[in-house]
Amino acid sequence: MVRTPFIDRDGIKRGAWSEDEDNKLKTFVERFGHSNWRQLPKYAGLMRCGKSCRLRWMNYLRPDLKKGNYCLEEEQLIIKLHKELGNRWSAIAAKLPGRSDNNIKNHWHAHLKKRTPRLTNNTTSSTSTSEQFTDDEAGYDMKELPIISCDLSNKLNGITDWIEEDNNHIKTMEQFSCINSVEPPFCWTEPIDNFQTEITSDINIWSEPLFDNFWTQPFF
DNA sequence: AAGCTAATCAACCGCCTGACG
DNA sequence: ACGTCAGGCGGTTGATTAGCT
Numbered sequence: 270m271v272r273t274p275f276i277d278r279d280g281i282k283r284g285a286w287s288e289d290e291d292n293k294l295k296t297f298v299e300r301f302g303h304s305n306w307r308q309l310p311k312y313a314g315l316m317r318c319g320k321s322c323r324l325r326w327m328n329y330l331r332p333d334l335k336k337g338n339y340c341l342e343e344e345q346l347i348i349k350l351h352k353e354l355g356n357r358w359s360a361i362a363a364k365l366p367g368r369s370d371n372n373i374k375n376h377w378h379a380h381l382k383k384r385t386p387r388l389t390n391n392t393t394s395s396t397s398t399s400e401q402f403t404d405d406e407a408g409y410d411m412k413e414l415p416i417i418s419c420d421l422s423n424k425l426n427g428i429t430d431w432i433e434e435d436n437n438h439i440k441t442m443e444q445f446s447c448i449n450s451v452e453p454p455f456c457w458t459e460p461i462d463n464f465q466t467e468i469t470s471d472i473n474i475w476s477e478p479l480f481d482n483f484w485t486q487p488f489f
Numbered sequence: 490a491a492g493c494t495a496a497t498c499a500a501c502c503g504c505c506t507g508a509c510g
Numbered sequence: 511a512c513g514t515c516a517g518g519c520g521g522t523t524g525a526t527t528a529g530c531t
Contacts (some may be wrong), residue, residue, distance in 0.1 A: 272500060273522060284500075285525090307516060323517075324500065359519060370519075375498050 282316040284327055290315055293323055295330050328369045339376055347373060348381055408458030 274284035281288075297313035303326065306319035315322060328334075339347075343365060350361045358370035358377075365373065 286499090305516080318517080320502095320518095321500075322507080327518095330497075356520065374520075379497060 276316070281318050281321075282318065283321070286329075289486075290317070291325070291330060294325060299332075317324055324371075331369075336371065343368070344376075344381060347377060351377065351381075366412075403425075413482055422474045 272284040274282060275288070276282055276371055286294075293313050297309065301312075303309055303323070306323045309315075309319055310317045310322050313322070317325075323358050325386060350364055356374075360376045362368055362373050364391060381407040
């Protein structure tokens, strides 16, 4: 999943890092630090440019780097911070120990972006209205979901009481919507007013798409 | 099985900023 | 004030993998 290694015309190696290169860089930085990235490759015996070494260290070799999947709390925090800070990935990464800005950025574009943009517009002021509503973006807004859920809870007292009584059940729709890898039911993207009307008038109208989803089914 | 498409993520590029002379 | 250099940041690219037809 990485670029094929090659030597450019300046004799600098580019593309994927070999295990040997990783070891050289890791050993050197752990022993001598990285006070000067430009000079580092020369002394570490690497045919790389300083920028490339820095990037490799920051995004992959750093000992404090966390590997593996993002947990629910991390994803929620990223979404929250992105709302506050916009695309300032380094600032976001600073609040998520063990995650690199590059990694967070990739995760955002791959997994989280599609859950957020439709209902809000305050993070990217330069984005035009037509750009907000692309077909490939599901457009879920995590911040809005608790509002919907509270109202939904008021309307459906019996169901919500049952949910609240049992600590093992999901407490709110906010948590409900953040279960990894499964999109929230499409009815949440409907305008809130219509949604509420549908709920109060005829439960059968809205309930079907909810039940179609395997993780919503047990709670209804 | 083969071909195509989408998703993933490491790595690169270009620009910006701050330090220094 | 200006130029140069190094580090850092955000956007983009491209190789690989997974999933679908």
